[in-house]
Amino acid sequence: MDKDTLLVFLALVFGAVFFLTQSIVVPTFGTGRQESRRLKQRLGILSDDYQSERQISLVREKYFKKLSPLETWIESLPAMTRLEVFIERSGHEFPAYRLVLLSLFLALSGAALAWILSHQWLFVLAGMSIFGVIPVMKLRRDLVKRFAKFEEQLPEALDVMTRALRAGYPFNETLHLVATEMDEPIAKEFRIAFDEINFGVDTRWALHSMVERIPSMSLMAIVTTVMVQRETGGNLAETFENIGKLIRSRFRFQRRVLTLTAEARMSAWILAMIPFVLFLGISLINPDYVGNLTQDPIGKKIILWGIVLQIAGNFWIRKLIALEI
Structure with missing residues (x-):
């Protein structure tokens, strides 16, 4: 594995773990699952479930009037409706199909960049996944x-x-x-x-x-x-x-x-970053050692299982330090 390919590999893996850590390691206080489910059931009983579709459509009519007929049809699709709810909850106001187009554009850009630098399909898929999820992660952070x-x-x-x-x-x-x-x-x-x-x-x-x-x-x-x-x-x-x-x-x-959990959260970040810092340091000090690891079939399996265990460890750390209040 040449130096450029190694750098691409490190960047893609680091980006994947960074986004994963953002989504599962950093704890956020939210609604408890059981309490939320029970209150939603109560609201369902007390609310007017027989409200006519006309009342609901009237509320959304102003939004659809701003769109062209094609945009209105696209926004009416079930998948786009769910994306629209996600966008609205994040505090933004734009059609859901634009989020899809932006994600596709970034995914293709990431795939093209990975192909130019590495010419390996594994890196192309990784680049496509990481770049494509950036808009969704941004909206989730805003949410x-x-x-x-x-x-x-x-x-x-x-x-x-x-x-x-x-x-x-x-x-x-x-x-x-x-x-x-x-x-x-x-x-x-x-x-x-x-x-x-x-x-x-x-x-x-x-x-x-x-x-x-x-x-x-x-x-x-x-x-x-x-x-x-x-x-x-x-x-x-x-x-x-x-x-x-x-x-x-x-x-x-x-x-x-x-x-009280500040130390645990900082430890989670350190534990998540240490493997990649060590891998980068070893690759700079002794490139041949890392090259043998990435070229040997057993070494590739070790790297793959290391990433899998890293993800599992992040989930476990989140389970330990996240409290629902």
């Missing part, structure tokens, strides 16, 4: 940041709604106050819910749609509370105040956990 920001804004939004309810505002107007007085992303989501209600969509369905856009356990609890209170009655302002205190306590506990 995680947006969800975290939304969670941070929820207590303040509940304070605004509590004061408005005690001042005599109806519930719908409290959504408008949050949309006008607070920053993104929570302002946008509450504005969408308020506009949907004004457009004729039932309040429960509008809140359920907001949970679908932002699958936060805290938001699910708030929406469930609103739905139950609208059916049974009660002091909604006091309930919002208590939920706000609970969310703030949860944030304090999250920060404490992040502090």
Whole structure:
């Protein structure tokens, strides 16, 4: 294996593990699976599942009017619909097919670059995979940041709604106050819910749609509370105040956990990078040794199994340090 091919191999493997580490090693606090599933079932029971397709289509009609007939047909495909939800959750506004085209362009560019440098199909496939996933990883990173920001804004939004309810505002107007007085992303989501209600969509369905856009356990609890209170009655302002205190306590506990797991997360990064740093160092000090390893069939199997075990180790480390709160 010549020097250029070796460098391409190192770059592709390092990139693959870097993106993998970004997605599975770095822990992010999210909704617990069991709690999320239970609250979603509760929301499904309380929401109007019999809402007509006309109401849903009216909400999306404004979006489709901006597209050409061909774009509208492409965006209506089931796969594109799922991508559109992913893009919307990440805070961006562009057609889903553009994400597909960008990923294909980068994948072909990565494949062409790998072929020019190495002329080996294994590297071509690796380059195609790594470059093609870059837009998705960028959107996923934006999604995680947006969800975290939304969670941070929820207590303040509940304070605004509590004061408005005690001042005599109806519930719908409290959504408008949050949309006008607070920053993104929570302002946008509450504005969408308020506009949907004004457009004729039932309040429960509008809140359920907001949970679908932002699958936060805290938001699910708030929406469930609103739905139950609208059916049974009660002091909604006091309930919002208590939920706000609970969310703030949860944030304090999250920060404490992040502090306690900082060493473990740093160890995860070090353990993930050490093999590639050592491989690069050995290749620079003794290229013949690395060349024999990559050219021998047994050496190739060792490298392959090393990558597989590296991935498995990353998953295991994530399992150890990731806590669902």
